[in-house]
């Protein structure tokens with residue numbers, strides 16, 4: 001295997017044209033109007049929560065994704081929190097999600113006072129498995145007047161929160177059908193899948209609400225930031241209201257009609273985000289070409305390259321490869337990082353973290369294998 005490891009590192013170094021320097025997993029690229037918009041923003045003095053870039057960023061995001069409305073947020077994590085609030089996830093309720101995800105997905109559920117229930121992922125999509133979902137619901141849930149209830153815990157299963165892992169769309173249309181049948185609200189964690197489509201539909205707009213992250217390591221960044229995507233304009237209006245301290249518009253008075261949040265994205269972040277959004281098509285194209293090169297390379301090795309799922313057009317946010325076992329994986333992580341090429345294992349499963357160890361789980365066979373064998377390799381946009 002050692003020879004293969006060496007070949008992989010050489011291939012990555014050749015691809016990035018960096019013979020010896022450190023190669024990061026994912027770095028932002030600023031090649032458009034970033035400086036111009038930031039300067040405009042500063043010159044206007046509107047650097048905070050009001051300004052034209054906030055409105056423009058929302059309009060352009062809605063246009064790009066096909067959402068009826070988009071509402072910006074400070075980050076992806078609080079966008080999930082707000083989305084769950086909007087579909088009435090309340091203390092003591094349950095939210096179904098996948099154990100193979102970034103911790104923010106599960107954290108946001110607990111911000112609502114709700115409990116995550118972890119259901120297995122698909123081997124091919126790395127996202128929540130509709131097969132596992134329906135199996136769980138048919139065995140463990142019952143319908144009552146006010147929704148779907150977990151027979152084991154007597155708690156209401158208020159929402160389902162699948163995630164599009166590393167940018168690869170999960171089987172969201174099947175998940176949506178199941179959620180509809182069982183009266184469960186669907187919220188999509190599309191934090192990683194800006195620019196990814198499933199059956200020609202952008203990720204995040206099949207569910208009642210979808211969220212996107214613009215953190216510095218995502219495909220486009222606003223420094224920090226998030227967005228909620230809606231098909232329902234009235235719900236979007238409500239999101240805007242709650243994210244801006246539930247302030248009722250008035251020329252001079254402070255009137256607030258609900259417990260709101262300060263989840264507003266500053267105009268200066270929206271300026272950066274808008275400039276990045278203008279380049280999304282090019283970024284996706286470059287990342288897909290990079291993924292193709294990786295795919296060709298790994299075809300000649302014993303290591304599996306994780307390709308985009310069926311019916312999906314992935315942004316290949318983070319390219320991923322899969323080893324036969326945890327031992328080989330660890331050797332590769334050791335070797336690559338020692339050689340200054342950053343690689344990272346897939347997340348530890350949420351139910352293995354101390355704060356979620358008592359949460360209900362179903363069979364997690366696929367998630368377990370993926371968590372122990374998948375590695376992310378450098379995926380920055382190369383110009």
Ligand SMILES: *Cc1c(COP(=O)(O)O)cnc(C)c1O
Pocket residue numbers: 075076077078101102104105163189191192213214215224225226
């Ligand atoms: C990045 C990410 C988030 C959170 O986004 P932030 O903007 O960093 O708060 C949520 N879920 C997933 C799956 C992510 O990868």
